[in-house]
Structure formats: C-alpha cells, structure tokens
Amino acid sequence: MKPPKIALISNRPKGIHFSYIRYLNNQIRENFDLKGTPLILVPKKRGEREDNSSLSNRKT
Secondary structure, eight states: OOOOEEEEEESOGGGSOHHHHHHHHHHHHHHTTOTTOOOEEEEEETTOOOOOHHHHTOOO
16 A cells, blocks of 8 residues: 655745654644555645546546
C-alpha cells in the first residue's frame, strides 16, 4: 500500500522550508490520527498538475 501523497500548493514551492514541511507532516498525523503512517508532502507550484494519462484518456 502506497503512503498518502498530499500536494502543498504554493506560488513559490521551492521557498517552503524543510522544517515547515516537517511541521505540517506532524500536524496532519496528529490531527487525523495517522500516527506511524508515512506521508509524502509534495510542494507544487500553483497551476501545476501531475501528468496522469489515465485521466486524460477517460470518456466523459
């Protein structure tokens, strides 16, 4: 099972300090009772999307 991946949307994702990411990680674990669960927090620029070919091939 893959760990949950959470996007941190920011105008300047490279400006997010590692200690703030660690703080958010700990707060999410504490507030959502995810103690011991690995989390992946991914800083992303506003408007940036993941290339997900399965979504683009979907019929609407």
